[in-house]
Amino acid sequence: MDLDEVAGRLYALPPSEFTAAREAEARAAKDAGEAGLAREIAKLRKxxxxxxxxxxxxxxxxxxxxxxxxxxxxxxxxxxxxxxxxxxxxxxxxxxxxxxxxxxxxxxxxxxxxxxxxxxxxxxxxxxxxxxxxxxxxxxxxxxxxxxxxxxAPVPRERPAKRPSPGDEARKPEGGTRKPEDEARKREDEARKREEAEARRAKEREEAEAAHREWQAALESAQRERDERAERVAVLERKLAKARKRLTESEQRLGVARREERHARRRLG
Incomplete structure (x- = not known):
């Protein structure tokens, strides 16, 4: 028997059964003369x-x-x-x-x-x-x-830059201005990049909203659980206060009965 083997058995159990099973495993290891293993088992957390x-x-x-x-x-x-x-x-x-x-x-x-x-x-x-x-x-x-x-997450694929071919310089209009098709291609690239950026932002917002909904539901559940337990504690505290009051009254009656019993005993003497 080793620690990994024991841990494998313990962590397969529901949390409600873990502590008792851990103590049983630690006792078994100790009874088998493996005190060191028993100590390690006892350290395993629920x-x-x-x-x-x-x-x-x-x-x-x-x-x-x-x-x-x-x-x-x-x-x-x-x-x-x-x-x-x-x-x-x-x-x-x-x-x-x-x-x-x-x-x-x-x-x-x-x-x-x-x-x-x-x-x-x-x-x-x-x-x-x-x-x-x-x-x-x-x-x-x-x-x-x-x-x-x-x-x-996916990253946008960038279009490789087009290498100028021989003769491109010769085909450029005088003054170095771009051709209309080059301007159109540039506008298309810019529009595509804007669309990709908007799509990424929309996806990120969608994921953030989904995460927020999940944690909001978790918060509401935790709040309900806390309120229910607080109410149970309040009920128990009220019951405890009543029980303490009744105990005080019983102690007072007991004190009176003892005092009167002593007086009666003295009269008998």
């Missing part, structure tokens, strides 16, 4: 619900996860090479794989909106960051992952 959901994907949907991580690896390579065609295709594939995997997680794990958003954030991290991909692949996450910076 996973959050979203981390457990990702760990579950690793074990129950390995093919879908492998596809996601493969897309991420190819996407990072295409980004390094600035391959616009590959980036565009892989970005479409990423959306499809993320959507499929996200639906599986939500259907099977019963996550809150906030936890589901953390799962998406973790999977996105595995796509854009190789270290995060390695952590996800192990299936022993303790908390959700996040990344900073921009995710790989």
């Amino acid at each position: 996973p959050t619900v979203s981390a457990w959901a990702v760990n579950r994907v690793v074990r129950e949907h390995p093919d879908e996860l492998a596809e996601l991580l493969d897309v991420g690896e190819r996407l990072r390579a295409a980004w390094q090479e600035q391959d616009a065609d590959a980036l565009a295709e892989l970005t479409r594939r990423r959306a499809g794989v993320m959507g499929k995997l996200g639906r599986l997680v939500r259907q099977e794990s019963g996550l809150s909106p906030a936890a589901a958003a953390e799962v998406d954030q973790t999977l996105e991290s595995a796509i854009v960051d190789a270290d995060a991909a390695g952590q996800v692949r192990r299936g022993c996450l303790v908390r959700p992952l996040s990344y900073s910076g921009f995710a790989p």
Whole structure:
């Protein structure tokens, strides 16, 4: 028995079962004479619900996860090479794989909106960051992952500059002015660049709006959960106050009864 083996068993469990199972594993290691391993097991931290959901994907949907991580690896390579065609295709594939995997997680794990958003954030991290991909692949996450910076996205393909051919200089009008077709080509290039820039801005805004909607839903869910728990605490505090009042009254009656009992005993004597 080694730590990786034990961790693999523990992080496959729901968070509600983790602590008891960890203690049992630590006791078993200690009883087997492996005190050092027992201490290491005891240090393993309980996973959050979203981390457990990702760990579950690793074990129950390995093919879908492998596809996601493969897309991420190819996407990072295409980004390094600035391959616009590959980036565009892989970005479409990423959306499809993320959507499929996200639906599986939500259907099977019963996550809150906030936890589901953390799962998406973790999977996105595995796509854009190789270290995060390695952590996800192990299936022993303790908390959700996040990344900073921009995710790989398609880059506009720039049209190579046209090399002047022999005789171009000779065909130029006197005074070095551009030909009408050159001016038209320039206007077309500028219009194309404007359209690409507008499309990028529209896509970035769409992604930002989608992220905002997700976190707004998570915020509302967290607020409702907090309000419900605050109300339960208030109810319990009111009950506790009443119980304390009744206890005080009982103590007062007990004091009176003791005093009267002593007086009665003295009269008997």
